[in-house]
Amino acid sequence: xxxxxxxxxxxxxxxxxxxxxxxxxxxxxxxxxxxxxxxxxxxxxxxxxxxxxxxxxxxxxxxxxxxxxxxxxxxxxxxxxxxxxxxxxxxxxxxxxxxxxxxxxxxxxxxxxxxxxxxxxxxxxxxxxxxxxxxxxxxxxxxxxxxxxxxxxxxxxxxxxxxxxxxxxxxxxxxxxxxxxxxxxxxxxxxxxxxxxxxxxxxxxxxxxxxxxxxxxxxxxxxxxxxxxxxxxxxxxxxxxxxxxxxxxxxxxxxxxxxxxxxxxxxxxxxxxxxxxxxxxxxxxx
Ligand code: PXL
Numbered sequence: 001x002x003x004x005x006x007x008x009x010x011x012x013x014x015x016x017x018x019x020x021x022x023x024x025x026x027x028x029x030x031x032x033x034x035x036x037x038x039x040x041x042x043x044x045x046x047x048x049x050x051x052x053x054x055x056x057x058x059x060x061x062x063x064x065x066x067x068x069x070x071x072x073x074x075x076x077x078x079x080x081x082x083x084x085x086x087x088x089x090x091x092x093x094x095x096x097x098x099x100x101x102x103x104x105x106x107x108x109x110x111x112x113x114x115x116x117x118x119x120x121x122x123x124x125x126x127x128x129x130x131x132x133x134x135x136x137x138x139x140x141x142x143x144x145x146x147x148x149x150x151x152x153x154x155x156x157x158x159x160x161x162x163x164x165x166x167x168x169x170x171x172x173x174x175x176x177x178x179x180x181x182x183x184x185x186x187x188x189x190x191x192x193x194x195x196x197x198x199x200x201x202x203x204x205x206x207x208x209x210x211x212x213x214x215x216x217x218x219x220x221x222x223x224x225x226x227x228x229x230x231x232x233x234x235x236x237x238x239x240x241x242x243x244x245x246x247x248x249x250x251x252x253x254x255x256x257x258x259x260x261x262x263x264x265x266x267x268x269x270x271x272x273x274x275x276x277x278x279x280x281x282x283x284x285x286x
Pocket of ligand 1: 123225
């Protein structure tokens with residue numbers, strides 16, 4: 001299901017990390033390839049992401065965010081979705097919250113990826129207080145896409161390393177939906193050591209679904225951004241929440257597989273670029 005005649009538009013609010021494929025350098029190409037116009041509101045400009053690479057530069061662009069918002073508002077543009085990811089400060093949480101208020105419509109979708117942690121640990125630049133601020137932003141979203149570490153931070157719970165039980169995952173999904181969003185997509189879900197994937201919950205239908213793929217060894221940077229961007233691409237192309245999660249899980253896993261097979265540096269992001277033909281087929285755009 002898709003409508004090739006009308007171009008949908010997304011506001012993507014993330015950092016621009018020049019090297020290392022995450023955030024905007026992932027969201028822009030994936031959404032554009034999926035036939036979606038994407039406007040970028042950069043939260044920071046870095047030479048690389050902060051995961052496992054030292055010596056990166058970091059230019060905080062907080063001061064530009066309200067002027068961007070004001071200018072976009074003056075142009076009377078609207079967005080089919082607002083997609084926020086990596087935010088660098090409390091002030092940015094407030095700005096993005098105001099952005100939601102300014103640009104929310106009856107029909108658009110607000111997706112918050114509460115980027116702040118993985119593998120049981122907060123990313124270096126964040127504090128536990130930041131997690132509380134991110135929780136407030138999630139309360140305003142229509143859909144949130146945390147990994148398990150981020151989910152436990154949002155809920156003020158102790159991180160558990162897994163494998164997980166279905167009861168545990170479904171308890172997390174319900175509690176996350178209780179924060180406010182109608183839809184929750186939890187990533188990094190596994191019930192055994194062979195498969196990994198995502199769980200989805202839609203509060204409006206009460207439906208829980210899972211999408212799994214075979215686990216690939218190693219830990220790769222930027223995969224959460226590949227996943228969330230693809231999920232949004234699916235939703236805006238008319239696919240259901242569980243269909244979109246399935247598309248995103250497969251595309252992310254195949255990107256990891258190519259990177260693993262090429263024995264590329266795990267810190268430098270995954271090869272999602274070679275997967276575009278397959279992604280466009282899955283999205284029924286070709
Ligand atoms: O992919 C998440 C992410 C986004 N942006 C920056 C990061 C990270 C994870 O480390 O450092 C700057």
